[in-house]
Amino acid sequence: MFIKNALCATTALVMLPVAAAHAETLTIATVNNGDMIRMQGLTEDFTAKTGHTVEWVTLEENVLRQRVTQDIATKGGQFDIMTIGMYETPIWGKQGWLVSLDDLPESYDTQDILPAMRGGLSVDGTLYAAPFYGESSMIMYRTDLMEQAGLEMPDAPTWDFVADAAAKMTDQDNEIYGVCLRGKAGWGENMAFITTVANSFGARWFDENWTPQLDSDEWKEAVNFYNDLLTNYGPPGASTNGFNENLALFQQGKCGMWIDATVAASFVTNPEDSTVADKVGFALAPNKDGVSKRANWLWAWALAIPAGTQKEAAAKQFIEWATSKDYLSLVAEKEGWANVPPGSRTSLYENPEYAKVPFAKMTLDSINAADPNNPTVEPVPYVGIQYVAIPEWAGIGTSAGQEFSAMVAGQQTPEQALEKAQTLVTEEMEAAGY
Structure with missing residues (x-):
């Protein structure tokens, strides 16, 4: 098309x-x-x-x-x-x-x-x-639904604002969902997004000694927030939605907000493909109150x-x-x-x-705000924002992504998904000699 x-x-x-x-x-x-x-x-x-x-x-x-x-x-x-x-x-x-x-x-x-x-x-x-x-990644949102909700999107919103807006924009009777997020398993699909959420909540994959940290309070808070947001205000079948699936949903007018790659901006504003092309606004990826890292990759x-x-x-x-x-x-x-x-x-x-072009500046600002050498609040031994730049990451991210996708599908709790992910990451890193 x-x-x-x-x-x-x-x-x-x-x-x-x-x-x-x-x-x-x-x-x-x-x-x-x-x-x-x-x-x-x-x-x-x-x-x-x-x-x-x-x-x-x-x-x-x-x-x-x-x-x-x-x-x-x-x-x-x-x-x-x-x-x-x-x-x-x-x-x-x-x-x-x-x-x-x-x-x-x-x-x-x-x-x-x-x-x-x-x-x-x-x-x-x-x-x-x-x-x-x-x-990078940013928020794309329906300006008309935001206005109907009585809200105004800040240029640099918090996750609390996003959750409040998602609740007020959701209209399930008319198949409008407050937020669309990646749920499809994959190290470059759901784990890319979930890792940025974790970063913005103060979490990290490993401490400075390469000890996995998925059992930390910050990870638990981040994953519970993500799961609640998507299961309460996201579309049905979110556990199988990646970039292209959410793009189609947004173009069809079914998403109040979509937090994903800045490259999507040209497709959601193209009137040949998007039914809401003239009703799209842009904002920086969110952060958590009191935490300086934003959820952008x-x-x-x-x-x-x-x-x-x-x-x-x-x-x-x-x-x-x-x-x-x-x-x-x-x-x-x-x-x-x-x-x-x-x-x-x-x-x-x-x-x-x-x-x-209406999204040009926000795209560049989002790219410039991303720092792969300092991706987390606490120090880490790796580079990379939505991934860990080690050869083992592809296997770790793929396996963990399957656990979190099963969580979104309702097959296990966030705590169970994190416990399994912590175990598999620990075993993989020990086998690799870290």
Whole structure:
């Protein structure tokens, strides 16, 4: 629903003439998010410039993570380009599993990439993935329902305000739910959101000695709050809702508030897809009264080249095309400035046309407010806001996510979910030698 077929080859990105290079067919694994789907509809522009063609493997987020991780760890060679994020890139780059992108041409302007994104996708100053888009998280809300509730959303709300607003905005008879949140199991799905909630309540995954902390009072308070909010004021079947499911609910007018990735803003305000496009406001992710950390994350969906590909040169050309300033201009020409991939380049936020987009400033403010080097109130031995940047995190987050999803489904209490998560995390970390 995001793709328009009108394509052009008018942007200024300089590529090798078709006749000057052997034409390749690149296989690219990517996530089924709207910006990536739009990119697939524009790849004729890349083919016209280079002669290379593209075969897409488009997967749901959890499946994508599993497929690319398995492929790169086993040197399977299925993909020439992988869509990965800030969690995988530093770990895989350090292990020599990714091709350096430091030799992209000067015209690409690597220094224009937002510092937070460039830093999160680099190892010791070497860039191993280029951000297709960058994001934090924020509140998207129905301005009309907020007004009907007699409330005014602050720019920087607390969780108490969110809970009060969710209660007043819920109208189950008309299938309007005060809040939509991620409940689908996955280290990048519900655990991304729950971890930011925990951070904002003063919790942490590990103390400075790598001892798991899910039995702490802060975790208990955070998880009980999340569970109560979602089970009392969320939609039915919330335990199976991830980013795309909640996006659809919001576009259909069924969510009073949705706390999720800033990248969703262009889709909830697009009148072609959203029934409430003209009734959406934005605010920073919440914090708890007296706690300074907000529940916002930092992430980039980025393009990387697995080491060992036989099509490295062509793959670099694609990354140069898809993550360039010229690609942003191409999308703006076809779809309007509100629909360009956000959060990747400084120049985008200096563009006076993009400054007119209603969510541009809040997106940048949210990204700048995220600090992966200091994610928690108490000190921790790890970096990462909505994840812990260690190889074991994918297994830990996946297993814990299943427990919390079962909790939202009513199959166990928050206390039971936390007890099980604490046990499995402890066992995993001991087995890994921490």
